[in-house]
Amino acid sequence: MINTLYLPELREMLATQNVHEIKEFTVALHPARTAEFMEGLTPHEAWQLLSHADEPQRLEVFSYLTPPAQLEICENEDRDQIARLLANLASDDRVDLFQQLKPETQEDLLRRIPVADRREIQRLSQYPEGTAGAMMTADVARLSESLSVRDAFDELSRQAEMFETIYYLYVVDSENHLRGVVSARQLVAAMRRPNTTMRELMETKLVTVEATEDQEEVANRVAKLDLLAIPVVDHEHHMLGIITHDDVIDIVHDEAVEDAQRQAGVEPLNDSYIRINLWTLGWKRGIWLTILFFGGILTAVALKSYDGQLHAWKWLIPFIPLVISSGGNSGSQSAALVITALTRGDIRRNDWWRVAYRELAIGGMLGLGLGIFGLMLTYFFSGAPGVYESMVVPLTLVVVVMVGTFIGAMLPLLFHRFGFDPALMSNPFVAGIVDILGIVIYMNVAFVLLSGIG
Amino acid sequence: MINTLYLPELREMLATQNVHEIKEFTVALHPARTAEFMEGLTPHEAWQLLSHADEPQRLEVFSYLTPPAQLEICENEDRDQIARLLANLASDDRVDLFQQLKPETQEDLLRRIPVADRREIQRLSQYPEGTAGAMMTADVARLSESLSVRDAFDELSRQAEMFETIYYLYVVDSENHLRGVVSARQLVAAMRRPNTTMRELMETKLVTVEATEDQEEVANRVAKLDLLAIPVVDHEHHMLGIITHDDVIDIVHDEAVEDAQRQAGVEPLNDSYIRINLWTLGWKRGIWLTILFFGGILTAVALKSYDGQLHAWKWLIPFIPLVISSGGNSGSQSAALVITALTRGDIRRNDWWRVAYRELAIGGMLGLGLGIFGLMLTYFFSGAPGVYESMVVPLTLVVVVMVGTFIGAMLPLLFHRFGFDPALMSNPFVAGIVDILGIVIYMNVAFVLLSGIG
Numbered sequence A, B: 001m002i003n004t005l006y007l008p009e010l011r012e013m014l015a016t017q018n019v020h021e022i023k024e025f026t027v028a029l030h031p032a033r034t035a036e037f038m039e040g041l042t043p044h045e046a047w048q049l050l051s052h053a054d055e056p057q058r059l060e061v062f063s064y065l066t067p068p069a070q071l072e073i074c075e076n077e078d079r080d081q082i083a084r085l086l087a088n089l090a091s092d093d094r095v096d097l098f099q100q101l102k103p104e105t106q107e108d109l110l111r112r113i114p115v116a117d118r119r120e121i122q123r124l125s126q127y128p129e130g131t132a133g134a135m136m137t138a139d140v141a142r143l144s145e146s147l148s149v150r151d152a153f154d155e156l157s158r159q160a161e162m163f164e165t166i167y168y169l170y171v172v173d174s175e176n177h178l179r180g181v182v183s184a185r186q187l188v189a190a191m192r193r194p195n196t197t198m199r200e201l202m203e204t205k206l207v208t209v210e211a212t213e214d215q216e217e218v219a220n221r222v223a224k225l226d227l228l229a230i231p232v233v234d235h236e237h238h239m240l241g242i243i244t245h246d247d248v249i250d251i252v253h254d255e256a257v258e259d260a261q262r263q264a265g266v267e268p269l270n271d272s273y274i275r276i277n278l279w280t281l282g283w284k285r286g287i288w289l290t291i292l293f294f295g296g297i298l299t300a301v302a303l304k305s306y307d308g309q310l311h312a313w314k315w316l317i318p319f320i321p322l323v324i325s326s327g328g329n330s331g332s333q334s335a336a337l338v339i340t341a342l343t344r345g346d347i348r349r350n351d352w353w354r355v356a357y358r359e360l361a362i363g364g365m366l367g368l369g370l371g372i373f374g375l376m377l378t379y380f381f382s383g384a385p386g387v388y389e390s391m392v393v394p395l396t397l398v399v400v401v402m403v404g405t406f407i408g409a410m411l412p413l414l415f416h417r418f419g420f421d422p423a424l425m426s427n428p429f430v431a432g433i434v435d436i437l438g439i440v441i442y443m444n445v446a447f448v449l450l451s452g453i454g
Helices: A007-015 A019-028 A031-037 A043-051 A055-064 A067-076 A079-088 A091-099 A103-112 A115-125 A149-162 A184-189 A215-225 A245-263 A278-305 A307-312 A314-343 A349-381 A387-417 A427-450 B007-015 B019-028 B031-037 B043-051 B055-064 B067-076 B079-088 B091-099 B103-112 B115-125 B149-162 B184-189 B215-225 B245-263 B278-305 B307-312 B314-344 B349-381 B387-417 B427-450
Strands: A140-144 A165-172 A178-183 A229-233 A239-244 B140-144 B165-172 B178-183 B229-233 B239-244
Touching: A007 A019, A007 A043, A019 A031, A019 A043, A019 A055, A031 A055, A043 A055, A043 A067, A055 A079, A067 A079, A067 A091, A067 A103, A079 A091, A079 A103, A091 A115, A091 A239, A103 A115, A140 A149, A140 A239, A149 A184, A149 B184, A165 A184, A165 A229, A165 A239, A178 A184, A178 A229, A184 B149, A184 B184, A215 A229, A215 A245, A215 B245, A239 A245, A245 A314, A245 B215, A245 B245, A245 B314, A278 A307, A278 A427, A278 B314, A278 B349, A307 A314, A307 A427, A307 B314, A314 A349, A314 A387, A314 A427, A314 B245, A314 B278, A314 B307, A314 B314, A314 B427, A349 A387, A349 B278, A387 A427, A427 B314, A427 B427, B007 B019, B007 B043, B019 B031, B019 B043, B019 B055, B031 B055, B043 B055, B043 B067, B055 B079, B067 B079, B067 B091, B067 B103, B079 B091, B079 B103, B091 B115, B091 B239, B103 B115, B140 B149, B140 B239, B149 B184, B165 B184, B165 B229, B165 B239, B178 B184, B178 B229, B215 B229, B215 B245, B239 B245, B245 B314, B278 B307, B278 B427, B307 B314, B307 B427, B314 B349, B314 B387, B314 B427, B349 B387, B387 B427
Parallel strands: A140 A165, B140 B165
Antiparallel strands: A165 A178, A229 A239, B165 B178, B229 B239
16 A cells, blocks of 8 residues: 655655755665655656655665656656666666666667666676576676685675675686685685685585576575575576575565466466556456356356256256356365475375375365265255255265366376476366366266156 | 485495495585485485484585475484484574474473573474564574674674574674664675774664564565565564575465465465375365355255246256356456455555456456357357347356456455455355356346247
8 A cells, every 4th residue: 555654745845845854864764665655656756856865875765666666767757867877776677677668768778878787788688588597687796716715805895885795706717607606604704714715615516597597497496495696607607697585585476476367267467467458458368268168168068968857857957056166166176286286396296196096085075075065955955855866966066076176186287297387277277177077977977866766 | 206316326325334425425415405315215214324424414404304304303313413403403494393393302302402502492482383483593693782893703703604694793782672784795895994883884774573473474574675684573672583585485485375275265284285184184175165065055046046937948057057157267367366466565455446447347348258259159059049049148248257357356355455364265265156146147137138038
């Protein structure tokens, strides 16, 4: 929710051009909080405010503004000032922002940005969205192997402000091949042996990613090894940059949102729900809804083929949605459990049989439970019919729930086995397949139990 | 999948007690990789191997073993050795592991652990699972305000090995109240002014969490501010410990899994899918399945009340599942989109109207799309009936999809408004509600269109 607490004061300061108070406001709080209090301002007002702030504060607060506000500022405000701002932003944030600008703006800004930064933006822009290369920052401390601990400290104390992180120091050879890593902790611990070289100190068991690898892979590796940052290299092991822990948290968040959307049968939005264009949203939902609709037509075809039977035993009709949704719901549960277990690495390739066995056992248990409720239901609901009649719904529930759990668990495993994203087996998709089977099972159970007495 | 590449060699080394080779194996790779290669061994074999390793390697590799393997080792292996291992583990990991041991084992081990560590385990165990206190580590560098940069470095180089992180140094007063923070980067940058005190250097705009706050809140704060670690304080602002970035990544993962399970109508497992007890799993699924089942009974009641109508226009029957699942699917989509938007903070309190408007617009769009397919369908499928007949399914689809999207979006917002977890509005739950409405809409549309010509 937008924090409007200081909004009148901020507007007042702007109106009266009270530079002293504005400066005070920009240094008083953590820059993220400052940015929060500014959310109620228009991007133009926010920029006016920031242009009175000192440059470090301006940069910090700007980096915490919402992405749409940042974009609007870059598009509309004074180009020279924006270019200076961009030149000082962290290189990974900068390139993300940059790629969303209009081509004319990009070109105009690039001309005003110092040549080294310009080259870096262009280099980072090469990597496709979603790869390690597109996420990395090039602001990283590189040291040569022959540097002593004393010299390394000297070097760092000169450059510490420039880097996004100095918690790992990367040791490279003269051709920029990554040779090792020294943590700030190791360096501090080695302070009493100031002549030790980086070569002696460095850890050579390196975990790296290649620039073209998928961001999800990067997040998994960093999370598994509890790293603060992971170096990004090319295929010849040249040091290109690093990806830091905060980017990894963002990736984990994004991937979770993507999975949740996919699970509900929505193509991942890759954008804010409230901002995305309605036509795009319609497309991302419509495509799956249509696929599911055509699946639904099959249930209609199936039901139509049992016309005669439904006419003979009309009391079966009201239970159709109940029976098929019980199968669909238990199938969705199994699918979600297997998909989350796969992402967490809880299930391994040789666990197939174990999963199948567990799902059938659980399916039997749940089916029996629902079956007992179903028995009471048909008994009271259908006005005490014969023994065979009252067994139709309960028996169908047992079979449908077992089939639902089994299929719900196996489909994502199958997808995973063939290298697809198991989350594509969305809940509505599993439910759709189980719906059709549910009708077939229901009608066949009814036929077997009732045809003798029909 | 279990890596069995070195399994024969590892077993060979153990059989021949080849201590030299074992030591070599434990230092050759990153400890996480070493642990991976050991996954095929039994916990007892793994521990035998580790007991030949040097103590630092033993500790590191142990900390990367899977939690069940760690537990089994702690329960079954030599208590004195385990106590020594536990005394050196990071304090947050240790307490997690400790709390899962059998009470007898806990007691026995506590007696063998040095008193300072014992007190800390007992203190951290006080905080309930899921709070900041239960996640924090107490291994944190605390400095006094009057310390100079030079002395701080001296202090750190003596103690660097003891702490989980030295990237933030916390400044406390004589009564352990948290006063400020100095980053390793600031300290390094200040090296050329070695007499500066911590009081001058420290940042006093602190972001903290209280020990009793929820872990999800902690994760949000750390992710929003891109912190490496966040200090944990009590209500009097005493410094208790810190929570580090790697724990935050774990929280984000866990919360995503919980949400995905809730979305599919499963009570969050809080355990591995493959290890959880079948009865527990049955309960966590059964409770929701039963609730949904009783919702399903209402669809049966609704359908039964339209008996006469369904008898008069039998051709309506096969389309029942199609019509209601179209509503349910579009409702699930909306619910998932709104829930993910709420967790990401994309929707704010005053966005209600905007969400309602967008959902109705999208619902109309999608409903019209499906309606057109439905028109073609009934036309061909029902053997070219009259104009009124062929309008029933299409018109129902338009209304049902609009109602589905609207309700799917509004229910999670309503839950959120009243302080409940919006993810409780699971997809099957939304679908269940929309199912009943779908039947009512279908039957009423049919009645209006057909009663004149019936």
